[in-house]
Amino acid sequence: MKRTTFFTLNTLGTKRGGLVKAVIKRANTIAAAEPDRHVHLLTLGLQTQINSIREEMVHLHLLDQRVQVTNLIHTLGKQKPNDKQTKARLLKRLQRQFVIFEDASRPENDSYRLFENGVYCQYIRFDADERLVFIDYFSESRHRLKREEYLEHGQLFQVIHYSATTNKPVSRQFLNGDGTCYLTLWHKINSVDWSHLFYFGKHEQFQFNDPAAFYTFALNQLLAQYPAVLLSSEFRDRLPNLPKRNLDAVVLDVTHPNIRKIAFGHSNHFVAPFDETATISGVWNALFKRIGEWSAVVTATPRQATHMKQQFGHDSLFKSIPHAFTNKAAGSLVADAVNPNRFVVVSRIQIKKDVAESVRAMRLIVDHNPNAFLDFYGFGYNDQLEKDLLALIKELALTDHVHFKGFVTDMREAYAGAVATLFTSQSEGFGMAILESMSYGIPVIAYDICYGPAEIIEDRVTGRLIPKGDTAQFAEAAIELMTQPEARQAMGLRAAGALAPFSDQQYETSWVNLLHELDVSTH
Structure with a gap:
């Protein structure tokens, strides 16, 4: 079985x-x-x-x-579709009581503000298919009191109650299709952390601290x-x-x-x-x-x-079981024209990723070649780490040399035509960006860390492995690839051809074999 x-x-x-x-x-x-x-x-x-x-x-x-x-939370409740929550039907009903203004400040969202006798009281959003997503309710002083969130088929699913002072959630109710609550969640005071949960089953009730x-x-x-x-x-x-x-x-x-x-x-x-x-x-x-x-x-x-x-x-x-990344278009992409000044980073802005180190390396690279630049693909969390990174870029006078490109799903946009990918993580479990980059024929310059780079890259053959923390040697490796285009192209071709251990077929075989073992195992 x-x-x-x-x-x-x-x-x-x-x-x-x-x-x-x-x-x-x-x-x-x-x-x-x-x-x-x-x-x-x-x-x-x-x-x-x-x-x-x-x-x-x-x-x-x-x-x-x-x-x-x-x-998992959805599985505890019983759902029931409600076709009355479509945009046309809901707005028609609400217009009997409220004056409704479209929220033109956020054209990417289909949202509306509702007023009763001049007082702002509700905010409503619909999705691209004109299905109700949520309704926010406000006090007369414009403090958000609660939010009702709806499932795609129109059922009210969750009610979130907010602190009047911090605007953070203090509790949540999860509802069955008939409107009864099956789960209440409390947040810690002034925190998004969960503290207590109360389950209301038909025949049993439980409290979880x-x-x-x-x-x-x-x-x-x-x-x-x-x-x-x-x-x-x-x-x-x-x-x-x-x-x-x-x-x-x-x-x-x-x-x-x-x-x-x-x-x-x-x-x-x-x-x-x-x-x-x-x-x-x-x-x-x-x-x-x-x-x-x-x-x-x-x-x-x-x-x-x-x-x-x-x-x-x-x-x-x-x-x-290594990760796999098979790029079916790799054979044609390795021949793309290389911009001799362009490097890429593909990463989240997270402390162990240490993308700030790639910025420090770029300062040395730009000192050698003022036309060099770095395209950064990924995302941050609008936290202090991201603010510190932006401050470092400004401090090192690299504002014109570091370009934030955001998140992309088509990785060709990120990799194709780059001199190399810079990989400056302090700690990894594998490093998927290495595999992705090599599959596009783009060599990777990486610190030799635990784990991943040394298991994927052969130094000076399919990429570069640099002792961790040696920023000067890291930058030298990047400059070497910039100034030796033929050697860089040969390295990229070897990188694209060295991924047999990480093929989809090998990956599939390894996982299917493991699952078959576990299907019949007694432990």
Whole structure:
């Protein structure tokens, strides 16, 4: 019997980082290879419009039609469509009581402000298909009191109540199709972190003071309907919806009688300096303290699996399956004309990614060639780290040399025609951007870190590996590729031709074999 397979994510969307991309790739691969296996992406975060997200991703060919997408909180309630919440019907009814103004300040959104006797009282938004998304309610002093969020089929799904002083959520109610509440969530004061959850079932009611315990309960409820399941734990982060214990603890506590549990190591498991000389990061404690309870622990590199086995034993548990990136157009793209001044970075602005180091290297590169520039593809979180990066660019007088291009799904736009990709992460689990860049015939200059670069790049053959933190040598390698176009082209061609170990076929075979092992295993 093939186990119904659930790969866990916190949120899903078209604009997500490497971890989400990797899990989607795996789900797509398995669904295509084994059409008789039911494959689910299971999200834990609050995503009301999850069905629309799935539809968009299928339409953009980012998600296989056979992969099901489910939000765990949705599974606890009972839905009921409401066709009265379409734009035309709703506005017609509201016009009897309110004066309605379209919100022209945000033309990308179909939104309206409602006034009653001159007092602003509601704000309404519809999606591109004229379906109601949410309604905000305001006090006479224009403080937001609550928000009602609707599912795509018109059902009121969530009511969010806000603090009158901070405008942050203080509680949420999740509703069945008949309007009854099945779950109430409290936030910590002045925080987005979850603190308490109250479940109102038909025959049972529970209070949870730890969101992790709530998620285990919800998973037990969901998985009980399947005779044999496989459940993954994909991330270790402390999140607002998991502020105390992380996903590893949630998955390990699930009590299904016929379950196999796997953990995937998308990230480095050490603290700084992020190598085998360092101590284990605290977010990995749940995984390693209960190591014998897993059916498999999967890493993207053999080196990380070796380090784990050396410290924790249980050698047979550890599997290494590299990520895959097959670029069908690579053969034609490596011949694209190279702009001798252009470098690229593809990354989130996140502390371990250390994109600020690529900016420091660019200062040295620009000192050699004033026409050199860096195109940055990715996104930040509008946090202090992003502000510090912008300040550094200004401080180093690189404002005209660093161009922020935003998030792209067509990676040719990012890579094609670049001299090289700069990869300055301090810590990785693999480094998908390396594989992507090489598949387009663009060599990568990377620091030799744990994990990924040394497992993918052969120094001076398919790219460059630089001792971590040596900014001057990193910049010298970039300048060398700029000034030696023939050598750079040859390196790019070798890079594109060196990806057989990371092919889709090898990736598919490895995952299908592992799942078959777990289908029949007794642990």
